[in-house]
Amino acid sequence: MFRSRVGVGTAVLAAAALLLAGCADLEQPEVERIASTFAAADPSARCAVLAPATVAAVEAARSESCVQAMAQLSLPEGAVVSSAVWGDQAQVQLVGDTVFLTRTSTGWKVTAAGCRSRGDAPYSCRLEGP
Template sequence: MHPYRRNTAIVTLGLTAALTCAGCDRAGDDTDVRRAALSFLEAAQRHDGAAACAALAPKARSGLESGGDECAKEIVGRGLRTGAVTGVQVWGERAQVRLAGDTVFLARFPGGWKVTAAACESRPKGPYDCQVEA
């Protein structure tokens, strides 16, 4: 075998293995992200403010407490609801879960995925408009 072809074959095999492995990790991330978003929304919907707040990133949680109310009281008053998941996207340490009528953003923390923004609606120009955000 010509040295150039042998090196090309080795590089091709290495890239194929790397892409396959990256795809495997992403599938796990999709499931974990979906689970974290749904768990947060379901807790808020059943008025379990403590569980919903535990699913929030620290800045999002403190953003709800800025008005003097506790996070648990504030989050259940937002009228958050769950729905069918229509899409999940993961970009390294950040993610987005689109649901029927809602969008949730998450970030990966040492303890798992946490919600950074929720009850988000896209706007024609500019960032999403979110009821809960960091």
């Protein structure tokens, strides 16, 4: 009896993992679209796809509006190389850049961009929120 419960529990967990992986796959086109839009956008449009906490962090760090800060920030544009979604978080690698996103109540928003891998250390990002 115990064995069958473990088997059922394992089957339920496996089914849930497959379902979540399927949901992540459904989100990939959207996060890729947002990251590509951000990379190619003008300063105002970039601010529109930033997470609110990231906008606040940028404005506080630079003592200027988000649009003014974005006008001075040079970030590479590039095609999508790969993407990954983990629940409410996503990472999109573009040619020359890595962009991080979070799902908000209003959709996917950029939380960091201009990011470079530092191996085992956290990414170094030119633009990031808290």
